[in-house]
Amino acid sequence: MLPDSNDVTYVLRTAPQERERVLKQMADVLNQLDGNRILRQPQTFSQLRADFFQRNRTMVGLLLAAAAGLLFVTALGIAGLASFWVQQRRRSIGIRRAIGATRSDILRYFQAENFLIVSGGIVPGTVLACALNLALMEHYEQPRLPLLYLPIGAVALWLLGQLAVLGPALRAAAVSPVVATRST
Known part of the structure; x- marks a missing residue:
């Protein structure tokens, strides 16, 4: 006996x-x-x-919103840490300014320091992303992560880090040598 199928689709x-x-x-x-x-x-x-495809579009939107939220929180964290570093080093920044460091020298110093710190997070993050992708490929038959995503992500995080530290670095560069060396 053939199964009774009452669900018929017409295509015109x-x-x-x-x-x-x-x-x-x-x-x-x-x-x-x-x-x-x-x-x-x-x-x-x-x-x-x-x-x-409505559910897929909704899921992509939620994932993009989560990624944007994480990037925003990361930027806030970097800016907060940079502000803390500036406050803690106010006296040493003033001393550097007093012995001849220009505002651009101080700005470059904080930008370079932040670049190295962010790089210290990007390198292990990239290695972990590759390892996770290999595990997903082996256990869940997922496709290989396009290699272009890794450098694009790294550049995006470096730019985010540089933008996040720019405000605190500009405040550090504006520290007057006289005011900074007199404060305790």
Whole structure:
């Protein structure tokens, strides 16, 4: 005995300008042929495709929002740490300024220091991303991570770090040698 399948899908090919009229006519014709037939809402293929991928688009949006939130929190953390470093080193910055360091020297110092610290996080992060990708490929048959993503991510994090430390570094460069050396 063949399984009883009452779920039937009809596919009609029409000119784009005729779609709505044909959908309405198709529903009327099918109801005339069998009045007991239950018709779901007739849809075009583009509507079906949009409905099918709606969850995927929502998930991509949520993942992008989470990534943006993490980047924002990372930038806040870097800026907070840089502000703390500036406050803790206020006296040494003033001494450097007093012995001839220019504002651009102080700015470059904090930017270079932050670049090295961020690089110290990017290198192990890249290695861990590759290791995680290998594990996912082996155990879950996931595709290989495109190698272009790693340098793009590294450059994005370096830029984020440099932008996040820019404000505190500019404040450090503005420290007056007289004020900094007199404060305790």
